[in-house]
Amino acid sequence: MTSTPALILNVNDDVASRYVTSRVLGLAGFRVVDAGSGHEALALASEETDLVILDVRLPDISGLEVCQRLKSTPRTQGVLVLHLSAQAVGPGDRAQGLEHGADGYLMAPVDPEELVAQVHALLRLRQAEREVRELSREVARQQKLLELAISSAADPIVLYDETGRVLSANQALYTSRGSRAVHAPGKTLNGMLAEDASLGPYLELVRVALRTGKVQRGTVALESDRGLRHFDVVLSPTVDANGQVLAVMSSMSDVTVARSAEEFREQFIGMLGHDLRNPLNALSMSAQQLRRKGGLDERQGMLTERILTSADRMDRMIRQLLDFARSRLGGGIPVVRAPGDVFDVVRRTVEELRASHPGRVVLLESRGDGEGKWDSDRLEQAVGNLVGNALKYSPSESAVWVGAEGFEREVVLRIHNHGSPIPPEDLPHVFGAWRRGRRLASDVGAPSGLGLGLYITRQIVRAHDGDAQVASSATDGTTFLIRLPR
Structure with a gap:
């Protein structure tokens, strides 16, 4: 599909000069309309006109005035004007023409190639200006949509710049906190903290997001006209290609009732x-x-x-x-640490379970030492939960393997069984509360637990600054791993 040639209005009272200019432009592929006076030019110019080649000295009104009228009329204000004059050729004339709004100024006679090149250059400028205006309109439209979306959101939303200064906050924020809301545009983090000390933990999350460029999550308690409210907070930084934070958006969800x-x-x-x-x-x-x-x-x-x-x-x-x-x-299961050997805890636990499961084989291997400061009773509870689960969810003819290995900075415990694998969709939730493993077809009777054993196990391990993990597959079986830093 070919584009329509640019439309040029050629204004000159000298017939011969007007003809030559129009002939040159026509041969260059442009559409040309002629006008012999200023009033005729104003009548012919329209929003479809791309460029007006305008003589400065016209018989009725000055070309400078014609240019001003074209530029001040909404219908033609986007039209380009190129002055072409054989009489007003001094430096002052050129400056005056450009000051009155012209986009270019040439002195006649002009070389045909230079004229065509100048016209092409001005038309490229006009096209660039059109694209910029279109892009600006699209940006403004998208910004308006974003502002509407944020303002109408049900949850409180705040936008900060790279320094932590508030750019905007939606109505939901002011509704949720009432008169206690201090997130006015232009406010700084320190300024808001001075007005409301309860914002301290929340503003610290904002600072971390600004400093690291990473998403921050947390739960904060903030005062409001309805008393203390609890909010789940997500802080999402926007970063450039170099990793520099440009802005941070904060979204909050009121979870007080829940x-x-x-x-x-x-x-x-x-x-x-x-x-x-x-x-x-x-x-x-x-x-x-x-x-x-x-x-x-x-x-x-x-x-x-x-x-x-x-x-x-x-x-x-x-x-x-x-x-x-x-x-x-209480923020976790309390532990009372004392010097001891976690290997002794594992041995006692395995011996007790062997005695209570006389038909089962429980293998124990240890390497290194298990010395450290532990809560032996709590660790015995955790290991007992894991080994007991391994016995419960594996075939009676299979063995359960327990490994304990001491390293310089940590002790690692592994409990492995060859039972049915934990389904992949269940693995992320194994250590959740109120969850029980899927029972074997050979199991009879009602479930013997509440589904809290693995949850409590991880809490005990975390209280020792450690971590509990699980891996499970049909080929390798199921292995629970505990890491306990010394």
Whole structure:
């Protein structure tokens, strides 16, 4: 598809000069319209006109005035004007023409090639100006859409520049905090902190995002007209090709209601677990006294043992509930460290599980030493959870392997079994609360746990500044790995 040739209005009262100029431009491929006076030029010029070649000395009105009128009229203000004069040829004439709005000034007679080259140059300028205007309109449109999207967003949004100065904040922010909102455009981080000290943890996240250029996430508590509110915060920096932060967008979600419900649930679980301890202890002690007293027939003895077994299982569940509540409400499971050997903890745990699973093979290999400062009771609980799970979720004829290896700066524990692999979609959630593994077809009876064992295990490991991981596949089996820094 070919583009339409540019339309040029050639204005000159000298017929011969006008003819020569129009002839040169026509041969160069342009569309040319002639005018012999200033008024005729103003009448013929339109938004379709690309360029006006305008003589300065016209019989009715000055070419300078014609140029001014063209440039000040909305219909023709985008038209290019090239003065071409044989009389007004002094430096002052040229300067005056350009000051009145002309885009170029040539003195006649002019070489045809120079004239065509000058016209092409001006038309390229006009095309560039059109593209810039179109791009500016598109940028303005997109900016308007972005401003509308941010302003109408349901969650609070704030935009900061590279120095941390507030560029904009949407209405949802002011609604969520009421009179406590201090995020006015132009405010600095230090200025806002001076007005509202509760912003300290949030503003520190903003500083980290500005300094590192990395996304920051967190939960902050901020005062509002409705009291203390809790917000989940995501800070997303925008960086250039050199990694320099250009801006940071903050989005917040009010999670006060959900957090209150979660805290109530966890407090309730903690109180329930605590209050269940007393009747359970009474039940267990009564059953133990019956067993010690003796004189029970076979059925009575069997029922007494069943009571004791069930009481032990309930006691484990209650301890898990209390550990869970502590970890969620108290910032983690508390540990009391003391010098010790974690290898001894692993050996005791394996021996106890061998005794309680006489038909199973549990292999133990150790290398190096396990000396360090540990909470031995808590680590025994964690290792017991992992080895117990390995026995529960693997075939009875297979062996469970436990490895302990001491390095200079850490101790690594591995627990491996050849049971059915953990499905890939479940792997990221293995250490979550209230999750149980998928039982084998050979398992019978109701599940024996609450699905808190692995969650508590990771919390115990994290309380030792370590980490717990899992890998599972059909070919390699399942391996839980614990890293404990010394």
